[in-house]
Amino acid sequence: MEYKDYYKILGVERSASADDIKAAYRKLARQNHPDINKEKGAEARFKEIAEAYEVLKDPEKRAAYDQVGQGFRPGQEFRPPPGWDSGFEFSGGDPGEGQDFSDFFESLFGRARQGRARRAGSAEFRARGQDHHAKIFIDLPDSYQGATRIITLRGAELDENGQVRMRERQVSVSIPKGVQPGQMIRLSGQGSPGIGGAAAGDLYLEVEFNPNSAYRVEGKDVYLDLPVAPWEAALGGKVKSPTPSGVVDLTIPANSGQGRKLRLKGRGIPAREPGDLYVVLQIALPPGNTPEAQRIYREMEQKLAFNPRQSLGV
Amino acid sequence: MAETKHEILTGWVVDEFTEVTIDDLTRFCSVRREKIVELVSEGIIEPVNRAERDWRFPSRSLSRAGRAVRLESDLEINLHAVAVILDLLDQIDRLRRQGPGREA
Numbered sequence: 001m002e003y004k005d006y007y008k009i010l011g012v013e014r015s016a017s018a019d020d021i022k023a024a025y026r027k028l029a030r031q032n033h034p035d036i037n038k039e040k041g042a043e044a045r046f047k048e049i050a051e052a053y054e055v056l057k058d059p060e061k062r063a064a065y066d067q068v069g070q071g072f073r074p075g076q077e078f079r080p081p082p083g084w085d086s087g088f089e090f091s092g093g094d095p096g097e098g099q100d101f102s103d104f105f106e107s108l109f110g111r112a113r114q115g116r117a118r119r120a121g122s123a124e125f126r127a128r129g130q131d132h133h134a135k136i137f138i139d140l141p142d143s144y145q146g147a148t149r150i151i152t153l154r155g156a157e158l159d160e161n162g163q164v165r166m167r168e169r170q171v172s173v174s175i176p177k178g179v180q181p182g183q184m185i186r187l188s189g190q191g192s193p194g195i196g197g198a199a200a201g202d203l204y205l206e207v208e209f210n211p212n213s214a215y216r217v218e219g220k221d222v223y224l225d226l227p228v229a230p231w232e233a234a235l236g237g238k239v240k241s242p243t244p245s246g247v248v249d250l251t252i253p254a255n256s257g258q259g260r261k262l263r264l265k266g267r268g269i270p271a272r273e274p275g276d277l278y279v280v281l282q283i284a285l286p287p288g289n290t291p292e293a294q295r296i297y298r299e300m301e302q303k304l305a306f307n308p309r310q311s312l313g314v
Numbered sequence: 315m316a317e318t319k320h321e322i323l324t325g326w327v328v329d330e331f332t333e334v335t336i337d338d339l340t341r342f343c344s345v346r347r348e349k350i351v352e353l354v355s356e357g358i359i360e361p362v363n364r365a366e367r368d369w370r371f372p373s374r375s376l377s378r379a380g381r382a383v384r385l386e387s388d389l390e391i392n393l394h395a396v397a398v399i400l401d402l403l404d405q406i407d408r409l410r411r412q413g414p415g416r417e418a
Contacts, residue, residue, distance in 0.1 A: 026389065029390075050388065131344070148322055173322070176327050184327070184373075185325040185326070186328050203325075206377070272331060
């Protein structure tokens with residue numbers, strides 16, 4: 001496991017005061033919070049920042065971290081010395097069960113969690129298991145046809161001795177037809193097991209779509225940019241168009257302009273009330289690199305009174 | 315639970331026709347009931363009916379409440395500031411959808 005330099009992650013000196021640490025965390029948290037910053041990598045950065053703050057904001061954990069981490073550099077192979085934590089009792093600041101911190105963190109501070117779980121398990125007490133959350137990435141055709149995906153879930157579970165352990169499990173999940181980006185699939189009883197015979201929690205899968213080079217999805221409507229020749233747009237007629245549910249013949253109205261939207265009703269995502277598919281015409285220009293093409297362009301120049309910059313007044 | 319490699323789990327889609335209860339929200343967000351009541355009084359989520367005893371919420375309240383609770387604790391800010399952030403994020407979403415080349 002790699003040593004993590006929590007001071008470096010927060011961008012503060014090892015001698016930083018509690019106020020400096022708080023200020024540095026708050027600024028970085030605002031900038032990188034995955035609910036605010038949709039950039040790739042923000043979530044991973046935020047996790048590191050939150051983990052660093054979890055340790056450095058707590059005087060007991062910070063002292064323990066300072067003592068054990070002396071002389072290590074970030075990324076260096078790390079192994080806590082045997083019995084290193086015997087002098088420490090972590091009283092507060094126990095991260096929630098849902099928090100997913102690094103192995104490095106778990107090796108140093110995981111003990112506090114186990115103690116709590118044991119206490120909870122030994123008492124005569126019933127509690128419904130926690131809900132779990134995960135993201136699942138699917139492709140647009142999966143939403144049109146339905147699909148099955150194998151996903152790996154990582155979560156804390158109680159073992160037979162009442163100890164909390166992180167474990168991975170694989171499950172197959174059926175992706176229902178008609179699911180939209182941002183929607184959730186709810187799987188009853190697939191969250192944490194309940195305590196004292198109470199029901200298990202649920203698992204919520206938040207659905208995201210992998211980017212698709214041809215289509216973009218907004219809610220349950222789907223957009224496609226369809227290249228057409230200038231004469232197809234001008235004269236109208238039938239052209240072939242791909243759609244997520246197969247190729248269709250599309251009638252282009254005569255005198256269509258660049259960017260004209262043609263709506264194919266009900267051919268968006270097949271939800272309970274299906275979305276629409278919008279085909280957006282993109283006029284493609286034939287290259288003028290042959291004498292014949294140049295002759296035709298010249299003829300158009302001479303015979304069509306066309307000024308594309310009329311609206312700009314020149 | 316045992317390995318479920320061969321079993322196919324089937325859930326249901328939480329779509330715009332689904333309503334959720336206050337219990338669904340407390341479990342989804344891992345918070346106590348009072349926190350959900352706070353979110354309602356701050357106008358962050360809105361029940362579809364008035365009687366608090368059997369409040370029901372539109373399904374999008376799940377992710378909105380989850381976001382609100384995360385922002386409150388992760389950014390160490392109050393729910394009033396959270397509400398402002400959520401409204402601004404909604405506005406960014408709307409503007410992005412109406413952005414160049416995407417107008418209706």
